[in-house]
Amino acid sequence: MKNTPYYTVIVIILSFMIPAIIPAAAQAGAISVQAQLQPTRFALDQNGRLTVTVNGASSAEVEPPRGDGLRFYSRGQSTRMQWINGKSSSSVAYTYLVQATNPGAHTIAPIAVTVDGKTYQTRAIKCEVSPAGASPSPSPGQHGGRAVQPPPSSSTRLRSGEADQIGFMRIQPKKENVYAGEMIPFTIKAYFHQGMRVTIKSNPRLTNDNFIRESLDDKPVQSEELISGVPYTLLTWHGSVSAVKQGTFPLEMEMDTSLLVRSRRQHPSSMFGSPLLNDPFFDNFFGGYTQKEITLISPKKEITVNDLPAKGKPAEFSGAIGSFSLAVNARPLTVAPGDPITLHMIVQGSGNFDRVKAPIFTGTQQGWKTYPPSAGKLITDKGSTRKVFEQAIIPTNAKIREIPAVDFVYFDPQAKKYISLRSDPIALTMQATAGPKMTQAQPQASRTQPQQQTAQRPGSSPAVALAPLHTRFGKGVTTLQPLYRALWFQALTAIALLTFSVALILLWRNKKMLAHPERIRQQQIGREIDLLLAQARQAMEEKKSSQFLKLCREILQLRFGFAWKVEPRALSAADLEQRLGKDSQLVEILKKAEHAAYLDETISDQEMQRIYRILHEEAKG
């Protein structure tokens, strides 16, 4: 009976296991074998992957594959077991690399597979091998030093040789036939095998000086791209370059990267089939990482650069190439002669904005005074780029009724000709001459001073209304030193800081005192006793013994009333005697004082001096 629980547990476990084991045993008989080649078309310098899968068994004996003109290299086996809802399944797969010795159609003969003494056969597989280099679809995967052909699932193809690399780069200019100075937009794509740890050590740069880099994204856009069925991490930059001179030049870019790659273990015996050691599982355990410094270089793209046509080149052309529009506005539009107007000129479009200069104002010979335009402010907003110029222009006579047009010339590479843009004139409202402004400009403060007429000397600055001269010299200085350097201000600041510090200390002390009212009362009592002592001394000097004794009584009552926390006036000699004892001199003094108060007794001068001394010591002690 002692073993009853033990047996019960075993029975329960068996009751759960038996239903699971019985179907597994029943399914052991459902065995199937299958062979698959991927891809079925590959080049002579590439290879395929043959997989023989045995379903329903965890081990099998597989006859080495055979085929005319084909060689097979074992790449190991993998076993898979599954338990799903009490049902088990197992399979084992044997993998081989397939290489051809000659191009053409080949057939892999049926492969015999023996499972538990029973032999099964796969179907024959046909494959087509093209000559070396004919198929542009190598796989980046590397097994046994050769590339494995992936399924052709993507339209993007790697160039020959790229599969051996860890990453590669491409440059895609949008134009290959341009003019000198014209912007060439381009896209740079850097591909890295997924799983690689990539550090970008530099931005892409030009390898030669035939082009000038005009712009490039600060940060690349990261994405994924499937190339020949293999996922790649893709970094994409957009930018633009411009060609310097006429000719045909290679556009090539390079970029420094650092890659952290898994160093793969070498298996010298892999060809001779040790399935255990060939298992990639061991790479995870024993494989390390190494840092690899590489420079990716894009393939060269030939760019043909043409000179701008000399024929029809306007004198105003400043080198702008692209497609532009021109907008002009001005403020204010109601002015008097001599009033400045700000002309805003906006050049918008696409092209080499660094060579876009300010449009040319055409009114210089039409009674306008102009100032050099601003250098231009480049504004990029929501994908559109514009350059804004400002120019100050001044109408010099009252007959002017409009702001003349401005001209802007650029070269259109699409139309292959120079385009001249001219803005419309802007209507202007002209007021009377600026004469009255002379009086308006007189400030209030100067009216008390003697008015002195100021006049314009021929050839000097424009007629400007200036306030009159000052006639009083005022206070002279030799230096313009700021106030904080003045000694008196420094002294004022120091005094203010000192006052501030003292005030803070006092406020802090006051706050602290308020927190302890007993201390305040004690100080108050002390001051009152000092005052009474002074009065007692005066009474002693004036030989007024009854007054003296009265003051002595008040002193003692105040002193001990506060100490014993009783009402001072209620304190008697009996209370004092009870607390201090009969022999206390203070008790004797208080008794004398009480007697004097009731019996009008007097005491001698010596006695007054003795009592005063005792009280003084008591008060100060």
Place this chain on the structure above:
Amino acid sequence: MNHSRPRTCQWIFFLLTLCLLLLPVSALQAADSFELGNQAYMRKDYAAAITYYRQAAKKRGFSASLLYNLGNSYARSGKIGPAVLAYEQALRLAPTNPDIHTNLESIRKANGLYQPNQPWWRRAISILGADQWLLLAGISFALFSASLLMMPLVRQSWTIKGLKSVAVITSVCALLALPSALLGYRHWRDDVVLTSTRLKISPFAEAASTGAIQEGRIVTPVKTYKGFVLVQDINGRKGWLATRELGLIGQLDTGRPAS
């Protein structure tokens, strides 16, 4: 022996009298130069006016009026850079003088030296000069400290209330005035471009240009290098200019010393 003391006293008296006589003479000469400058200006002889004003400055120093008149003379001579410099210096001495403000704005407007639109608080700060803001801050702080000091010493509640009101008002004044003063002093060492020139990309005479800069523009010096100053204008443009092309607002007469 007894005669020496009276003789010494006589000498001291003589020297004091001489000083008292010479001082007004010197002041008179300076005043004369200033007056001569005004007369030359009236004759439209602006070059002579500038010379007279500078003579007056050597004798009595620069006053706000002298700098203002000097600015007028430069403006009439067509020398916009020196005119703006003189007006700006005059504003340091008399920040609220309306004549100086008016003429400076007129000159700027006439020559395309537009100033960027200032926010309201910048305009409010520019009502006073940096020195005046600092003085206001200093006095406010001194009053604030004094009111704090008196608070523990008085007993009457109405006095304490009054002191508290003074402390609040003065502390607000000090807190507003001090940042205004600091903002004003940020531009204390600004320069004025004396002649229209070109900004250079590096501090060498033959260096390439990054763009033109107009005379009369105010620029902020960033650093100096061998006779050149890296400056930044109101639009944020930076470039190198020779020191001789600049006039330092904070330094009277001689301009920037050669570095």
